[in-house]
Amino acid sequence: MKFHEHKIKFGKEKTFACADCGRKIDLSKLVIGSGKRGFDNYVNLDLVNFPKVDILHNLDKYPWPFPDNTFSEIYASHIIEHLDVEQAMKEIHRICKNDALVKIMVPHHSNPFKRLSHRYEGFNLETFTNHFYKGSIYCDVNFKQLKAKFMIRVSRQFMKAEKCKFFNWIINKKNFQRIYERFFCYMLPSAEIQYLLKVVK
Ligand SMILES: [Zn+2]
Numbered sequence: 001m002k003f004h005e006h007k008i009k010f011g012k013e014k015t016f017a018c019a020d021c022g023r024k025i026d027l028s029k030l031v032i033g034s035g036k037r038g039f040d041n042y043v044n045l046d047l048v049n050f051p052k053v054d055i056l057h058n059l060d061k062y063p064w065p066f067p068d069n070t071f072s073e074i075y076a077s078h079i080i081e082h083l084d085v086e087q088a089m090k091e092i093h094r095i096c097k098n099d100a101l102v103k104i105m106v107p108h109h110s111n112p113f114k115r116l117s118h119r120y121e122g123f124n125l126e127t128f129t130n131h132f133y134k135g136s137i138y139c140d141v142n143f144k145q146l147k148a149k150f151m152i153r154v155s156r157q158f159m160k161a162e163k164c165k166f167f168n169w170i171i172n173k174k175n176f177q178r179i180y181e182r183f184f185c186y187m188l189p190s191a192e193i194q195y196l197l198k199v200v201k
Pocket of ligand 1: 006020
């Protein structure tokens with residue numbers, strides 16, 4: 001089947017089904033930068049016409065092609081660091097409903113593999129809480145951070161999966177997260193930091 005975009009009308013409908021390819025989508029869930037793998041049951045947006053992509057769009061072009069208050073869940077894995085973070089977060093806030101969940105994965109600032117395509121590489125425990133809140137002088141859109149988690153995820157040749165799990169458990173212990181980030185994260189770098197944010201409107 002040849003790639004085709006899905007012309008979806010966002011508004012009243014909760015689901016979308018394509019008669020040509022049989023793809024079924026929950027219209028309350030969006031993946032930005034869905035990539036090669038693509039997600040079942042989510043609206044997949046990407047710049048490249050990979051299989052399962054529903055909407056082709058360059059995320060540097062604002063506004064994104066969705067009405068206000070559309071989604072109750074957004075998934076953004078290794079995409080926000082390639083964008084203007086403030087502008088992207090404002091846009092996520094706009095297209096989300098109140099109480100929507102936003103799952104974000106980005107490289108932690110201790111990740112040694114910096115990339116030319118990354119516009120921001122300083123992600124830490126307080127990146128979002130310090131910037132986006134009601135009455136913020138930086139950006140007055142409100143997200144509540146429900147969780148943040150470090151992921152070491154080194155390649156197998158350096159550390160076995162069980163060891164990796166063990167260290168992830170230690171560095172994410174509630175009272176140790178801040179100490180790890182402040183004093184030890186460059187001894188044992190995290191590949192990634194994962195956030196779970198809630199949209200507050
Ligand atoms: Zn289709």
